Amino acid sequence: MNKISSGLILFIMVLFCFSTANAQESPLQKSITINCNNCTIKEILSMVSKQSKIKFAYSESQINVKQKLKNSNFKNVNQLLQELRKNYNIDFKLIGRNISLFPIQKGQQKGSITISGYLEDATTGERLIGANIYSPKTYQGTSTNSYGFFSIPVNLTINQLTCSYVGYQTVTIPVNFSKDTILNIALQPSLELAEVTVFDSKDEVVDEKNPIGTIKIPLKKVEQLPVIYGETDVLKTAQLLPGISTGSEGNSGMHVRGGSPDQNLILLDGIPVYNPNHLYGFYSVFNTDAIKDMKLIKGGFPARYGGRLSSVVDLRMKEGNTKKLSGGISVGLISSKFHLEGPIVKDKTSFFVSARRTYIDFFTNELIKDVSDFDENNYSFHDVNAKINHKFSDKHRLYLSYYTGRDNGDSKGGNEDTNLKTEDSSELSWGNKIYGLRWNWLMNPNLFLNSTLSYSSYDYMSNEIFKNQFRTDANWTNKKYSTKLESGINIFSAGLNFNWNPWLKHQIRFGGKYLYHEFNTGMESKKYIVSGNENAEVNENEIAYADEINLFVEDDYQISNKLSANIGMHYSLFMTGNKSYSSLEPRLSVKYDLNNKIQLNVGTAIMQQYSQLLNSSKINLSSDIWVPTTKNIAPAKSKQASLGAYYAINTSWDFSVEGYYKQMSDLLEYSEGSSYFEGNSWQDRVVQGDGKSYGLEFLLEKSKGKFTGWVAYTLAESTRTFYNINSGEEFPYKYDRRHDLNIVLDYKLTKHWSVNAIWIYKTGNAETLGVIKYPTIHQTIQLGNRSDSFDIISQKRNDYRMPAYHRLDLSINWKKQIGKLAHMLSVGLYNVYNQENTYKVRLNHIQFQDGNGNYYNNHKIYKESLFQRLPSVSYSIKF
Amino acid sequence: MRITYILLILFTLTGLNSCVEEGEINTDHYVINSFFSNAHPFIIETSKTASIFDTVTYHNIKDMEGILYEDDQFLGELIFQEAHINDEYYTYIPAGYTLPGFNPKGGKTYKVEFKHDGRTITASDIMPTKVDFTISDTLTTTNNSQDKVFRCNITFSDPKTENNYYVIYRTTSYHGPESNNKFMDGGMDMRSSDPSIEYIYNNKSIISNTWCYILSDKYFNGIEYTISLDFSQYFSLPDLLNIHLQSVSKQYYDYVSSSLEQRKNNYENFHAEATSVYNNIENGYGIFAAYNVSTHSIELRKENE
Missing domain, CATH: 2.60.40 (Immunoglobulin-like)
Structure with a gap:
């Protein structure tokens, strides 16, 4: 039996044990004996309460507890409650050891009103995403959307609403309204911010919408965790969570459930970012100072998302403090950054701006000069985030978002003698640009519209110029050879997204989007000039255009107190040239509360992806190109099903387990031996194939107290099958990881000091190394047999498994408010025990001679590592 | 207790060996190597593949049946010859199969077919035209x-x-x-x-x-x-x-x-x-190119x- 099967059996055992263990202790199973005929509900509840020590909470104005029970023969509490639910229209909710009783809701209540509005941070005016609003009586409610908006139909008998959000003080407000009302609610941040949850914490009194496969990234944690060179990175923090794996060491590329990095839809304020990498993926383009909220969905995708197979990373930029001017500055080892935000018109218009720049070029220029032929070298990256938002009224709000980021590098070198001069120079540049204009319109208390106009672009350019002058006799011959390569993608989109909450049990979203794509899939453009005459110019860039239409509808349906579902349908149409592709993608995720501690989830989704990234290296090269679906290249597709369970061990500890199976088809890869730098169309150099991945993900988290953290473990397998690669045989995905374990610990030593530790263990990458060899050709064109002949190595794709990767990172953080300034100093050590993790393996040819003078060849595996022990320090001030 | 139970299960799972299933490596493949031209002796070396970690000296397989075709027309049966010094080119010629008098012509397709132990190994290439x-x-x-x-x-x-x-x-x-x-x-x-x-x-x-x-x-x-x-x-x-x-x-x-x-x-x-490495040998490894x-x-x- 393979290990995955063993894992699945264990998974089922875990679920079974939890259910059994919990059922034995559940208050619902408490035995009761009732000796009372013709007793009222109130009397029976009183008896049960005495026998079982369970308290019942109810309002006599809502429930008629004076009616008599016809049947009083109950063996346990659960039987009583089921009888009340079945024959007396009384529902219940278990809260700890207490039970709340309330009337069963049946669709829209007559005489109900709708309360809608926004939830925001009381100190900054920032809208709060995913906050909960519910009735403290019925515990039914809703959560805010990406713009902090909520809409909740309430029965006129409800006179209070409770609002809660992690890191903020929970408030309960009176709602003595007789008509539809717009209500803007401000929450005060908690003084104690240690409650950082990875998984949306299941509060004992809140029935949160927590779909399967969705993870909220703990942004508060991001700035405390030790990272390489001290540069905090939201994507690298995400890699510490189950189901999300790293690529090569130090790389921020995410491989979600066996998918490649291009299968992640990375959205910044709802706008796709096509290359989230600086410095070949060693850093992400997201400046943590500018990010307000980050959510990662890896399964059970809601219908509003589409276009990628493996995940959605939804990042929201800060909107800007509407109350007062604030900001901060941070200095690190390789970069510095600042952010500034404040009101332009108090409580109406605000701005946010942040910028970051590296100073790698100041350090590395001299170093590179020493080790290379180049006389001059420069490399740097920068990024800028900006946002303005204006509130016209409670019903209208406008947002303008902007992001730009760019990596630049150039080098120059040359040689000269009396008869020969050479000069070469190269430039390299890549970057993203994003513009977004959004208009929020509360059309009526039940209907919210978000209209978006956006533009996103990614471009890459490399230019190499080589000059060669040589003299024969008295004449100089001048040759100039230049290679210019440009590629990129431009996307314009316009979309309408509606949130419609007509009934308490339904939150309906629907909308559509039109996208215009322009792909520049590039091709090397070469010029060859001899003595002023241009001899050849080869290849023009290949430009492809495409139109795409997306439509979706989804419903967050609260089927019963215990059962809820997100049911949706996503439709996409992609038109390129004379060819069009369409896809109807049903989506479903169901959540069932077994009791107040255990929640079961199931989700399924079909996804289709119309553009893919052609990658030819183990790092995220900026020259990797986004290519579209064409008449010859089919869109990539995936089908995924997942099943999970969540267990609230107590108020501090949570545990979850999730299993998934994903099938992918029409994935794109370069054919064997092909690369980007060839003169023919990319379509002639690619092959399409299938992939599959499956696994189990475990997350144990402690979210409260001095000591917090999580243990994330994934047991998985991911493979690929391409007709033209590896002789058509299935091979492991390069980043297939059987085991992936991340332990993240945070201990608050004092009010000002905390220490963090991360320990990572994962199965090594699958590398193509070669298992058989054969002789290279021995026929030289003269002078015979070479004694040093190399072997040719026949390689099967990803046929060698690198050693397991593990390392420990530590950091110590000091935080103190001095006057109006909040200071934070972070000192970290990456790879504390200096583990030489294998970054690359290679076969070295070795030769030896026997006593008779005969030479023999053999091979030995050599391992090379990249990052060993690295200290880091960063200091920031916020006001 | 439950936490202990969960942790036990978790660490049991992490205790599973991090490994990849390794299938048996089949190293029994034929190797055919030849660069042939208008100007140099025609030799086809034959041997077998080996495990990457084996210390081997490759030897020609001397009892293969080889046939050479030109544009699908039979040219002749190949014969095995031992290594020797070529007088014309003052060159060491390795051991291998040859066809005496063979002189490939530009634009023609040459195909070689070897048989051994019930297996057939073939390869072909087109002779390029001379560029002066x-x-x-x-x-x-x-x-x-x-x-x-x-x-x-x-x-x-x-x-x-x-x-x-x-x-x-x-x-x-x-x-x-x-x-x-x-x-x-x-x-x-x-x-x-x-x-x-x-x-x-x-x-x-x-x-x-x-x-x-x-x-x-x-x-x-x-x-x-x-x-x-x-x-x-x-x-x-x-x-x-x-x-x-x-x-x-x-x-x-x-x-x-x-x-x-x-x-x-x-x-x-x-x-x-x-x-x-590019390989144009059908049912084997190596190169047969002109x-x-x-x-x-x-x-x-x-x-x-």
């Missing part, structure tokens, strides 16, 4: 190190209708009674900084012991092209400098370039993925006198 060249602007000068440098331009016309691939290399010869103008290695370095050169192979190469330049016509497709070459002396000045322009088949180019890429990616390029050589010789002593 001229030598001009010869000059003797000095480089920065004040070494004597012999410089010349070679010019050739790239055929328009097809993609072409080239190998440029040099040999030297001496007039003495023993060497008798035979091509020899050594004597001079060859250098060029021409931007069209894709691969430079400076010593002990797959295709020659000499310095080789490997290029395709993608920068000069269909036009007349000139490359400047520098030759510097490092032993006694030879009598003859022989410059060879090989027009090679795409399969030849793919094999050589991918072999070089494999080595480069294995030893030099830190981030690159491994490269598979080239067509043009050669011009320059009397160096005359040039220097």
Whole structure:
């Protein structure tokens, strides 16, 4: 039996044990004996309460507890409650050891009103995403959307609403309204911010919408965790969570459930970012100072998302403090950054701006000069985030978002003698640009519209110029050879997204989007000039255009107190040239509360992806190109099903387990031996194939107290099958990881000091190394047999498994408010025990001679590592 | 207790070995290797593959049945011959299968078929047409190190209708009674900084012991092209400098370039993925590829006198 099967059996055992263990202790199973005929509900509840020590909470104005029970023969509490639910229209909710009783809701209540509005941070005016609003009586409610908006139909008998959000003080407000009302609610941040949850914490009194496969990234944690060179990175923090794996060491590329990095839809304020990498993926383009909220969905995708197979990373930029001017500055080892935000018109218009720049070029220029032929070298990256938002009224709000980021590098070198001069120079540049204009319109208390106009672009350019002058006799011959390569993608989109909450049990979203794509899939453009005459110019860039239409509808349906579902349908149409592709993608995720501690989830989704990234290296090269679906290249597709369970061990500890199976088809890869730098169309150099991945993900988290953290473990397998690669045989995905374990610990030593530790263990990458060899050709064109002949190595794709990767990172953080300034100093050590993790393996040819003078060849595996022990320090001030 | 239980299960799972299932490695494959041309002895080496970690000396398989076809027409049965010194080229000829009198012609397709132990191994390639060249602007000068440098331009016309691939290399010869103008290695370095050169192979190469330049016509497709070459002396000045322009088949180019890429990616390029070496042997491994050589010789002593 393979290990995955063993894992699945264990998974089922875990679920079974939890259910059994919990059922034995559940208050619902408490035995009761009732000796009372013709007793009222109130009397029976009183008896049960005495026998079982369970308290019942109810309002006599809502429930008629004076009616008599016809049947009083109950063996346990659960039987009583089921009888009340079945024959007396009384529902219940278990809260700890207490039970709340309330009337069963049946669709829209007559005489109900709708309360809608926004939830925001009381100190900054920032809208709060995913906050909960519910009735403290019925515990039914809703959560805010990406713009902090909520809409909740309430029965006129409800006179209070409770609002809660992690890191903020929970408030309960009176709602003595007789008509539809717009209500803007401000929450005060908690003084104690240690409650950082990875998984949306299941509060004992809140029935949160927590779909399967969705993870909220703990942004508060991001700035405390030790990272390489001290540069905090939201994507690298995400890699510490189950189901999300790293690529090569130090790389921020995410491989979600066996998918490649291009299968992640990375959205910044709802706008796709096509290359989230600086410095070949060693850093992400997201400046943590500018990010307000980050959510990662890896399964059970809601219908509003589409276009990628493996995940959605939804990042929201800060909107800007509407109350007062604030900001901060941070200095690190390789970069510095600042952010500034404040009101332009108090409580109406605000701005946010942040910028970051590296100073790698100041350090590395001299170093590179020493080790290379180049006389001059420069490399740097920068990024800028900006946002303005204006509130016209409670019903209208406008947002303008902007992001730009760019990596630049150039080098120059040359040689000269009396008869020969050479000069070469190269430039390299890549970057993203994003513009977004959004208009929020509360059309009526039940209907919210978000209209978006956006533009996103990614471009890459490399230019190499080589000059060669040589003299024969008295004449100089001048040759100039230049290679210019440009590629990129431009996307314009316009979309309408509606949130419609007509009934308490339904939150309906629907909308559509039109996208215009322009792909520049590039091709090397070469010029060859001899003595002023241009001899050849080869290849023009290949430009492809495409139109795409997306439509979706989804419903967050609260089927019963215990059962809820997100049911949706996503439709996409992609038109390129004379060819069009369409896809109807049903989506479903169901959540069932077994009791107040255990929640079961199931989700399924079909996804289709119309553009893919052609990658030819183990790092995220900026020259990797986004290519579209064409008449010859089919869109990539995936089908995924997942099943999970969540267990609230107590108020501090949570545990979850999730299993998934994903099938992918029409994935794109370069054919064997092909690369980007060839003169023919990319379509002639690619092959399409299938992939599959499956696994189990475990997350144990402690979210409260001095000591917090999580243990994330994934047991998985991911493979690929391409007709033209590896002789058509299935091979492991390069980043297939059987085991992936991340332990993240945070201990608050004092009010000002905390220490963090991360320990990572994962199965090594699958590398193509070669298992058989054969002789290279021995026929030289003269002078015979070479004694040093190399072997040719026949390689099967990803046929060698690198050693397991593990390392420990530590950091110590000091935080103190001095006057109006909040200071934070972070000192970290990456790879504390200096583990030489294998970054690359290679076969070295070795030769030896026997006593008779005969030479023999053999091979030995050599391992090379990249990052060993690295200290880091960063200091920031916020006001 | 439950936490303990959860942790126990978690660590039981992490205790599973991090490994990949390794199947049995089948190393029993035939290897066929031959570069054949209009100018050099025709030899096909045969052997078998081995495990990457085995210390092996490859031996020819002497009892194979081999047939050579030209444009699908039977040319003859191959015979095995032991290694020997070729008098004409003063060259060590390795052991292998040959067809006496075989002289491949440009544009023809050659196919070889071997049978052994019930298995059939085949391969084929098209002989490229010869591309001639001229030598001009010869000059003797000095480089920065004040070494004597012999410089010349070679010019050739790239055929328009097809993609072409080239190998440029040099040999030297001496007039003495023993060497008798035979091509020899050594004597001079060859250098060029021409931007069209894709691969430079400076010593002990797959295709020659000499310095080789490997290029395709993608920068000069269909036009007349000139490359400047520098030759510097490092032993006694030879009598003859022989410059060879090989027009090679795409399969030849793919094999050589991918072999070089494999080595480069294995030893030099830190981030690159491994490269598979091109293989055109059906039911086996190796290379069976053709080239067509043009050669011009320059009397160096005359040039220097």
